[in-house]
Amino acid sequence: MSIARALGNAVSGLTATARGTETVAANLANASTPGYARRDLAITAQTAGGNAGGVRIDGVTRAINASVLSESRLAEAARADAATRLDFATRIEEAIGIAGNAGSLGNALSDFRTALSSAASRPDDTIRLMQVADKADALADRLNAVSDAVQTARTAADQAIAGDVATLNKSLAQVAELNRKIAILESDGTDPSSLYDQRQGIISEIAKIVPVQEVTRAAGAVALFTAEGAVLLDGTMPTELSFDAAGQVTAGQAVGSGLSLLTQNGQELTSSQMRLYGGGSLSAHFAIRDDLAPRMQASLDDLALDLHDRLADPAVDPTLTAASTGLFTDGGARAALADKTGLAGRIAVNDAVVEAAGGESWRLRAGLEAATAGAVGDSSLLIAMSDGLDRAMTAIPGTGFSGKGSLADRLATVETRIATVRVAAQSDAAIRNSQADTIFARLTADGVDSDAEMQRLLQYEQAYAANARVIQAIQTMMDKILEI
Known part of the structure; x- marks a missing residue:
């Protein structure tokens, strides 16, 4: 993998983690807001010529169970x-x-x-x-x-x-x-x-x-x-x-x-x-x-x-x-x-x-x-x-x-x-x-779970750190190359 491609992958990862952190923050802030549906970040792997190319943000989805609603x-x-x-x-x-x-x-x-x-x-x-x-x-x-x-x-x-x-x-x-x-x-x-x-x-x-x-x-x-x-x-x-x-x-x-x-x-x-x-x-x-x-x-x-x-x-x-x-x-x-x-x-x-x-x-x-x-x-x-x-x-x-x-x-x-x-x-x-309370409980079960959101936040933090280390390693490599 080229340095340029590695850098692109890391940057796309940082962008995805930043967007994911925003969705977690929005979920936690609106956990008690009536009518609010939990947000999930939709991402897929990018490919370029058959090789890995980072991740692509497909958008933010609303997690709502239509039948229960x-x-x-x-x-x-x-x-x-x-x-x-x-x-x-x-x-x-x-x-x-x-x-x-x-x-x-x-x-x-x-x-x-x-x-x-x-x-x-x-x-x-x-x-x-x-x-x-x-x-x-x-x-x-x-x-x-x-x-x-x-x-x-x-x-x-x-x-x-x-x-x-x-x-x-x-x-x-x-x-x-x-x-x-x-x-x-x-x-x-x-x-x-x-x-x-x-x-x-x-x-x-x-x-x-x-x-x-x-x-x-x-x-x-x-x-x-x-x-x-x-x-x-x-x-x-x-x-x-x-x-x-x-x-x-x-x-x-x-x-x-x-x-x-x-x-x-x-x-x-x-x-x-x-x-x-x-x-x-x-x-x-x-x-x-x-x-x-x-x-x-x-x-x-x-x-x-x-x-x-x-x-x-x-x-x-x-x-x-x-x-x-x-x-x-x-x-x-x-x-x-x-x-x-x-x-x-x-x-x-x-x-x-x-x-x-x-x-x-x-x-x-x-x-x-x-x-x-x-x-x-x-x-x-x-x-x-x-x-x-x-x-x-x-x-x-x-x-x-x-x-x-x-x-x-x-x-x-x-x-x-x-x-x-x-x-x-x-x-x-x-x-x-x-009946209404029972169904509402089922509906809220699909809502914001603060514990799950904090777990996702930790995962985003780890992903951010991993991508940051990749960029740091690339910077070190570039510095060594320029010293030659």
């Missing part, structure tokens, strides 16, 4: 979906409260029944009659509050949908722009690894909103599709999504009646087409707004109607007729099955027994439509009201209840339904979190 994104979408549903179920369960705890709906019902029993023992005591009205009002207020919590959750879900759509549009535009920049750098022979990392991070954030499948295209570009096949980005122009937020959502609103679905490239999707965007936080928000919350509202409305009908029954209060308003009203009117949607948010105590509203508390003893106060020792109506709450009555046709039960039984049914939703959501979230 895809699994991780799907798992993160499922995690976001489960977490969103669990958060909703937990908030509604907290709003209804645990029976026996202060501020719970069950406690409000218990206080009302206790007040009726206390007043029945002393029907002549105006204070006890006023306490019945107060506890009835507190019960109505708790129903109103839980109903408001359900509608607040629907409103928040509607607003979250708008936020998710805005994030999707922005992120897809960023991915399209990065596709363009990567293609330019690829054509120039410049290393675009940092842009790949940036794009990977953005796509991972998109995957939390809607599960994403990534398909590699020419010149380093990628196309994005939802797990169900909807095109998000394929080419230079991303799909444009839009959504009309409703503002404040009320119990009577539904899709096609004040609420909208997604619009894709100017075309509103149908309910069946919405499955194309299922699986992430976006679909979870739609499920809360259009399915989970309305079902909980329906259960609360059934309970409110059951409470209303028990105490508006002429068999309980003989002064009432089939058209009269009872102790509880639908915003001042008699409640009806046909208009029960949102009743839990409108139910209120009849002003006829509220002295602050111009009513008379003695009507709780004599009858809501009694002409006179009657005998002060008559407790029959108060007892009848208490019995009406406790009586096992056949479920009102058209409601979600079945069989016979007392009002407490109906409340227990509602509490059980809400608790069941929460427990199911909690179980699903635990499974999704475990």
